[in-house]
Amino acid sequence: QGVLTAKGTKEAPIIFRSAETGRKPGDWDSVNLMNSDKAENLLENCSFEDAYRGLHFHYSTVKVAGSTFSNSYRGIQFQESSVAILDSDFTANKSAVQGRDSAVRFAGNRLYDNHQGVNFFRNNLVFSANRVSGSLKEGVRIREGNASLDNNNVTANRQGVMVADLYYGTMSNNVVANNSENGLAMRNVDNINVSGNYLGRNGANGLNLQDARAD
Numbered sequence: 001q002g003v004l005t006a007k008g009t010k011e012a013p014i015i016f017r018s019a020e021t022g023r024k025p026g027d028w029d030s031v032n033l034m035n036s037d038k039a040e041n042l043l044e045n046c047s048f049e050d051a052y053r054g055l056h057f058h059y060s061t062v063k064v065a066g067s068t069f070s071n072s073y074r075g076i077q078f079q080e081s082s083v084a085i086l087d088s089d090f091t092a093n094k095s096a097v098q099g100r101d102s103a104v105r106f107a108g109n110r111l112y113d114n115h116q117g118v119n120f121f122r123n124n125l126v127f128s129a130n131r132v133s134g135s136l137k138e139g140v141r142i143r144e145g146n147a148s149l150d151n152n153n154v155t156a157n158r159q160g161v162m163v164a165d166l167y168y169g170t171m172s173n174n175v176v177a178n179n180s181e182n183g184l185a186m187r188n189v190d191n192i193n194v195s196g197n198y199l200g201r202n203g204a205n206g207l208n209l210q211d212a213r214a215d
């Protein structure tokens with residue numbers, strides 16, 4: 001309920017991890033931020049490993065940059081917050097990122113070999129220049145709210161990009177390819193502009209539409 005500033009360097013990151021000899025997901029709970037919105041919490045060049053939820057925050061203002069999240073049940077979870085997650089890596093988590101009811105900028109991140117990639121619900125979301133690959137479920141799942149997705153690379157997941165109940169948004173210049181089931185699936189969406197994307201070599205459908213109103 002205060003303000004956390006954790007600024008490591010690329011050569012010497014600040015490390016949050018288990019102290020066990022045989023480290024495993026869930027060895028420790030999380031770094032929790034609650035009602036911390038008076039100033040920006042900054043986590044830069046940090047490493048979160050072996051947690052239940054590496055970074056968890058509600059009603060807070062948080063910026064994460066240049067950090068890594070691995071071997072956890074969930075890398076980051078948040079709600080009712082103002083969030084920037086930039087230039088960070090998410091690897092081998094059960095769930096990389098889950099967030100709801102927030103204003104989110106998620107840009108320049110790399111998500112590899114997580115069970116599930118990102119899951120955003122009722123957010124005002126800017127999702128740009130990310131790479132999402134190797135997810136055993138959805139690479140990108142977005143429900144409700146509004147979203148802008150541009151210049152992302154979503155490849156070799158089970159499901160590529162799953163969008164549902166979105167009332168406004170844009171999807172431009174993304175590569176959604178080599179996903180084993182659907183590439184881009186949209187259900188019950190309205191006022192969506194989809195342009196300049198490459199949808200190729202997806203297993204079931206490149207583009208799957210249900211109750212969709214879009215250009």
